[in-house]
Amino acid sequence: xxxxxxxxxxxxxxxxxxxxxxxxxxxxxxxxxxxxxxxxxxxxxxxxxxxxxxxxxxxxxxxxxxxxxxxxxxxxxxxxxxxxxxxxxxxxxxxxxxxxxxxxxxxxxxxxxxxxxxxxxxxxxxxxxxxxxxxxxxxxxxxxxxxxxxxxxxxxxxxxxxxxxxxxxxxxxxxxxxxxxxxxxxxxxxxxxxxxxxxxxxxxxxxxxxxxxxxxxxxxxxxxxxxxxxxxxxxxxxxxxxxxxxxxxxxxxxxxxxxxxxxxxxxxxxxxxxxx
Amino acid sequence: xxxxxxxxxxxxxxxxxxxxxxxxxxxxxxxxxxxxxxxxxxxxxxxxxxxxxxxxxxxxxxxxxxxxxxxxxxxxxxxxxxxxxxxxxxxxxxxxxxxxxxxxxxxxxxxxxxxxxxxxxxxxxxxxxxxxxxxxxxxxxxxxxxxxxxxxxxxxxxxxxxxxxxxxxxxxxxxxxxxxxxxxxxxxxxxxxxxxxxxxxxxxxxxxxxxxxxxxxxxxxxxxxxxxxxxxxxxxxxxxxxxxxxxxxxxxxxxxxxxxxxxxxxxxxxxxxxxxxxxxxxxxxxxxxxxxxxxxxxxxxxxxxxxxxxxxxxxxxxxxxxxxx
Numbered sequence: 001x002x003x004x005x006x007x008x009x010x011x012x013x014x015x016x017x018x019x020x021x022x023x024x025x026x027x028x029x030x031x032x033x034x035x036x037x038x039x040x041x042x043x044x045x046x047x048x049x050x051x052x053x054x055x056x057x058x059x060x061x062x063x064x065x066x067x068x069x070x071x072x073x074x075x076x077x078x079x080x081x082x083x084x085x086x087x088x089x090x091x092x093x094x095x096x097x098x099x100x101x102x103x104x105x106x107x108x109x110x111x112x113x114x115x116x117x118x119x120x121x122x123x124x125x126x127x128x129x130x131x132x133x134x135x136x137x138x139x140x141x142x143x144x145x146x147x148x149x150x151x152x153x154x155x156x157x158x159x160x161x162x163x164x165x166x167x168x169x170x171x172x173x174x175x176x177x178x179x180x181x182x183x184x185x186x187x188x189x190x191x192x193x194x195x196x197x198x199x200x201x202x203x204x205x206x207x208x209x210x211x212x213x214x215x216x217x218x219x220x221x222x223x224x225x226x227x228x229x230x231x232x233x234x235x236x237x238x239x240x241x242x243x244x245x246x247x248x249x250x251x252x253x254x255x256x257x258x259x260x261x262x263x264x265x266x267x268x269x270x271x272x273x274x275x276x
Numbered sequence: 277x278x279x280x281x282x283x284x285x286x287x288x289x290x291x292x293x294x295x296x297x298x299x300x301x302x303x304x305x306x307x308x309x310x311x312x313x314x315x316x317x318x319x320x321x322x323x324x325x326x327x328x329x330x331x332x333x334x335x336x337x338x339x340x341x342x343x344x345x346x347x348x349x350x351x352x353x354x355x356x357x358x359x360x361x362x363x364x365x366x367x368x369x370x371x372x373x374x375x376x377x378x379x380x381x382x383x384x385x386x387x388x389x390x391x392x393x394x395x396x397x398x399x400x401x402x403x404x405x406x407x408x409x410x411x412x413x414x415x416x417x418x419x420x421x422x423x424x425x426x427x428x429x430x431x432x433x434x435x436x437x438x439x440x441x442x443x444x445x446x447x448x449x450x451x452x453x454x455x456x457x458x459x460x461x462x463x464x465x466x467x468x469x470x471x472x473x474x475x476x477x478x479x480x481x482x483x484x485x486x487x488x489x490x491x492x493x494x495x496x497x498x499x500x501x502x503x504x505x506x507x508x509x510x511x512x513x514x515x516x517x518x519x520x521x522x523x524x525x526x527x528x529x530x531x532x533x534x535x536x537x538x539x540x541x542x543x544x545x546x547x548x549x550x551x552x553x554x555x556x557x558x559x560x561x562x563x564x565x566x567x568x569x570x571x572x573x574x575x576x577x578x579x580x581x582x583x584x585x586x587x588x589x590x591x592x593x594x595x596x597x598x599x600x601x
Contacts, residue, residue, distance in 0.1 A: 118381070118385045124376075126349075127345065127349025127377070128349050128381055130349070131350040131353020132356060138354070139357065158346065161343040161345055162349065
């Protein structure tokens with residue numbers, strides 16, 4: 001690819017804006033949804049699907065594809081738009097969020113092309129991703145597995161079972177991305193049960209850690225391009241993000257973890273996100 | 277099945293009389309037949325007798341340690357890549373603790389994972405209620421697409437493990453603990469998942485049993501035969517999908533049905549049979565199993581007697597049902 005870095009970043013930033021517009025579009029179609037965690041993840045998801053992941057939207061079951069598991073499955077309102085923009089699913093599906101018999105519900109479903117696991121019950125994705133990484137090793141396939149977790153999700157103890165075992169098996173083909181937007185359903189994560197110091201925790205579990213600003217596309221791309229961060233350890237990217245990023249009234253508040261979205265709210269959000 | 281692959285010559289000797297060990301022995305043949313097979317252990321290498329497998333197939337073995345949730349999640353993840361995982365675990369922990377992983381990652385996501393769940397029921401009698409699994413059948417059989425099998429002896433455990441090669445979906449194999457399980461099945465008869473085996477004829481009453489209770493049902497049937505009562509015995513090794521035809525035939529051809537299982541009376545084999553009969557053919561029933569309480573500590577045979585899971589209890593239930601008690 002002859003794309004210069006500057007052009008790449010501009011393209012991905014435009015992609016991420018489009019993902020956010022489609023998040024709000026889906027939420028309006030459904031009448032409500034998880035705006036906060038979907039928008040905090042949007043830049044990273046755009047960089048993954050439109051730059052880093054080796055996937056074939058026309059051949060979603062390609063055995064050598066990179067795997068992405070959205071362990072924080074409540075951000076499906078962002079995964080759907082990304083899968084549509086990548087060509088895995090039809091764009092019209094985004095207008096059927098929560099609809100009867102729709103493939104696009106609140107949480108990812110493995111039946112949908114491009115979705116690798118049914119997630120949303122928190123604390124499942126890292127173990128599943130570890131299994132995928134082991135599957136690659138056992139079958140001598142070169143694909144890489146990425147798992148996106150929320151920082152609040154790290155309350156679930158099962159994550160740490162997987163974190164401990166993945167480093168034991170030296171799974172350099174596994175990367176955890178923590179979308180650290182600092183806010184959970186009931187309030188700031190630090191006020192519920194603190195998870196800091198996050199980087200130290202992952203290092204203590206045997207992972208190689210890089211911390212980034214999850215909304216600076218240059219940092220996101222550099223981190224994704226740099227994995228594996230070491231040759232014999234799994235990688236953890238801790239992305240410091242803003243819940244609800246991109247729409248001022250939804251930013252940095254637990255109120256927009258999940259909330260009602262009507263035509264008026266949608267119009268206000270779109271005014272801030274602009275048109276393509 | 278390919279003729280080229282033979283069972284390990286000494287598998288039966290190595291299994292002693294314990295289904296958990298027969299499962300571990302069968303994994304050697306499973307691995308030889310299917311290169312996609314992998315084994316996941318939750319610190320259960322001796323419990324399931326898989327050290328020979330580990331030695332021979334180290335590259336297809338994953339030890340996750342004492343982490344049952346991780347065992348199921350990892351197995352489901354491997355299954356998505358085309359592997360066929362066999363999870364070796366303690367029944368009480370791999371079900372109660374990992375229930376959400378079993379439901380979401382395995383059943384809901386339709387991943388072909390086989391669970392070898394040893395130490396089920398009250399087989400770990402002296403370990404106490406924390407280590408008993410008396411609700412696993414009730415939990416597992418509610419999952420759409422799940423196959424639930426309770427082998428009665430080592431031959432059935434071995435054959436059932438091989439049969440998973442041809443089952444297109446997740447399987448829960450309920451295995452015993454460190455208690456010998458007498459031989460009751462016909463080793464020459466092919467194991468057919470979902471089809472009950474009729475071990476004794478009889479048209480007065482039918483005993484539908486699974487697992488270790490099959491042997492007790494046979495003894496009860498023998499006792500009753502001496503009293504002129506013909507007690508049919510069905511080995512209902514597959515709890516799900518249930519052999520509805522065998523249940524309905526037993527209901528139509530006898531005067532009542534007694535179920536027998538080492539499981540709480542709520543939701544297990546008796547519940548499954550009752551669900552069929554209540555709708556299709558209301559039939560007088562008695563259920564033998566663990567009453568609605570946690571078991572005390574004790575040697576497993578003593579506990580079975582104490583809680584009415586015995587040949588005598590089955591025979592009594594049959595007599596009572598027929599009005600002879």
